[in-house]
Amino acid sequence: MSKSINDSSYWREFERNDITHSAAHYLMAIDALREEFGYARVTDVADMLEVSRGAASMSLTQLKKRGWVEEDPHRFLLLTDEGRFMAQLVERNFQILSKFFQDVLKVPKEVALGDACKMEHLMSLETGRRLTGLMRFICGDETREAKVHELISSMQTACKSSEECPLCEGGECLYPAEFTSDT
């Protein structure tokens, strides 16, 4: 268990992720601005993300070099097909994760949105697609959905014993008493 979690073959994949958190938000900002106003300039992106124009300018230059951002004939910012793909991937991940956390796990909105926003650019397409499937299963039947919620809300304490818990079999309890109240 502890042997593999620190295996360098994948723990450092974090810093080599396809897209950084920051880059994802620059792309999504362009998408959102074009949708809302029909165009996006460096200053608009900077305002939306509340970063300086300098930061936006430098980041967008990198995104242009990477082939995700272009300028249209009027020198307005534009996503390339690949850029739009990345933006949509991250945005869809955010939507799925925040919906999953809020509607299925019943995590308080603020926490759910915070977690989803941090994780949105890190979940692979494969995982996102399958998570969508799980949610179609749960949300597709009201009785089932209600039962999930009932069970989750009753699960405020640690499992009684490793024997009867399908998760803790053999090992230690994943959520012992000291972890059942919030941080």
Add this chain to the structure above:
Amino acid sequence: MSKSINDSSYWREFERNDITHSAAHYLMAIDALREEFGYARVTDVADMLEVSRGAASMSLTQLKKRGWVEEDPHRFLLLTDEGRFMAQLVERNFQILSKFFQDVLKVPKEVALGDACKMEHLMSLETGRRLTGLMRFICGDETREAKVHELISSMQTACKSSEECPLCEGGECLYPAEFTSDT
């Protein structure tokens, strides 16, 4: 939707997260080494994480300043109570996420472990606890577990129409045809 995803009040929380990915792995490495060998030195941590001794030294100095790491009477590395709490939080998140991705969502192992490792330090205690509850629900009944798997494996194509899909109601389909094959 696009309005809130770029709201600076939380998109920049990513860089202010309680613990960085790197810091989490330093803490978990100390934990793992002490468990396996009874002690942990800077060099051992560096070897386990496959970083230079210089990097390990500097990072561990920061973790000492932060109160998560100490030295024992023999000058070996030791986690403080708070440090152990953080390490266990992240490790438990990794276990829950990788189990969820592999055993519930049936994501291929390599992808599941990669995703879990990237997200492990970003999921809040609250969300992790509730995810554990969901998994107790699903894995606690074989019929239910089988049904979830059947449904997820059949969900390889986009939903037929927004009308009948509990997720896409109103808006666009989250997983239209062009996204249903892997990247």
Add this chain to the structure above:
DNA sequence: CGCAATCGTTAAGCATGCTTAACAAAGGGA
């Protein structure tokens, strides 16, 4: 004891990504 290997720290360099500040280029009103 002494030499050599190991251990831990520190410095310099690089990359990311933010800040503020300076500046050139373009735009708009009197």
Add this chain to the structure above:
DNA sequence: TCCCTTTGTTAAGCATGCTTAACGATTGCG
């Protein structure tokens, strides 16, 4: 036209976190 504002770029500084290299301080063997 002139001036002032807005826009976008660039430079310098800071923080994180990695690299390699140099450096003392141990440690251990013959």
